[in-house]
Amino acid sequence: MAATEAPGGVAAVDRALAILAAVEARNEPSTLAEIAQVTGFYKSTILRLLGSLEGSGYVMRLRDGRYGLGASAFRLGLAYERQNPLRWHVLPVLNDLVENGTESSSFHVLHGPGTRMCLFRVNSRHSTLDRVEAGSILPLDRGAAGRVLLAYSGDAGSTHASLREAGYALSRGERDPLCAALAAPVFGPSGAITGALSLSGPSERFTPSNVEHMRTLLIAAAAQLTQSLGGASRKAG
Numbered sequence: 001m002a003a004t005e006a007p008g009g010v011a012a013v014d015r016a017l018a019i020l021a022a023v024e025a026r027n028e029p030s031t032l033a034e035i036a037q038v039t040g041f042y043k044s045t046i047l048r049l050l051g052s053l054e055g056s057g058y059v060m061r062l063r064d065g066r067y068g069l070g071a072s073a074f075r076l077g078l079a080y081e082r083q084n085p086l087r088w089h090v091l092p093v094l095n096d097l098v099e100n101g102t103e104s105s106s107f108h109v110l111h112g113p114g115t116r117m118c119l120f121r122v123n124s125r126h127s128t129l130d131r132v133e134a135g136s137i138l139p140l141d142r143g144a145a146g147r148v149l150l151a152y153s154g155d156a157g158s159t160h161a162s163l164r165e166a167g168y169a170l171s172r173g174e175r176d177p178l179c180a181a182l183a184a185p186v187f188g189p190s191g192a193i194t195g196a197l198s199l200s201g202p203s204e205r206f207t208p209s210n211v212e213h214m215r216t217l218l219i220a221a222a223a224q225l226t227q228s229l230g231g232a233s234r235k236a237g
Helices: 011-025 032-039 043-055 071-083 086-099 144-151 161-166 208-228
Strands: 059-061 067-069 104-112 115-122 137-139 169-172 179-187 193-202
Touching: 011 032, 011 043, 011 059, 011 067, 032 043, 043 059, 086 104, 086 115, 086 193, 086 208, 104 144, 115 144, 137 144, 144 161, 144 169, 144 179, 144 193, 179 208, 193 208
Parallel strands: none
Antiparallel strands: 059 067, 104 115, 104 193, 115 137, 169 179, 179 193
């Protein structure tokens, strides 16, 4: 699928970022052909922009000709860790949920027009888990966390009124047919949604009694996290 340019952006910058995102998305280094397939760009365009990305250290060319992330990407990640206070607030909440016997806890944020990112994740104590990791890019229109982010986005309209009224979402088999999830919104000081707090795992463990128990813990945790971030819960409407 061809990458798209951001409205009002600089075309060369948008293309370079799309190439960087294509390299980042894979679990192993990428060939030129693989980058071209993901971005939809001509190989000549990719090679020209890869030269700039290599020069700035964000991409490195390996001996076998494939491309991987460079040291500047690592430094950028470390800088993000230093400057992002969310970790200090979110991780204790995720750990507390799991310690209270919930399924795996995660915090998701908007990533793109149709995607979300799992920013933080704490696995449950169960032996079987759903396949979500910190850094995973997931669809925005499937799964409880995605639906929560959509419900409180600026252009949600009345489509998600019932979810906003309930204050949480429950999904079964939307993203993975064997998994289920609960999610609730977390708000920041401006009143805009900061992220979605979620609990996810195999559907078989989402029995009515477990769902009710986890829902109570989740909504309380989301309210606690909203308060610690200086936000206020939004009323349905």
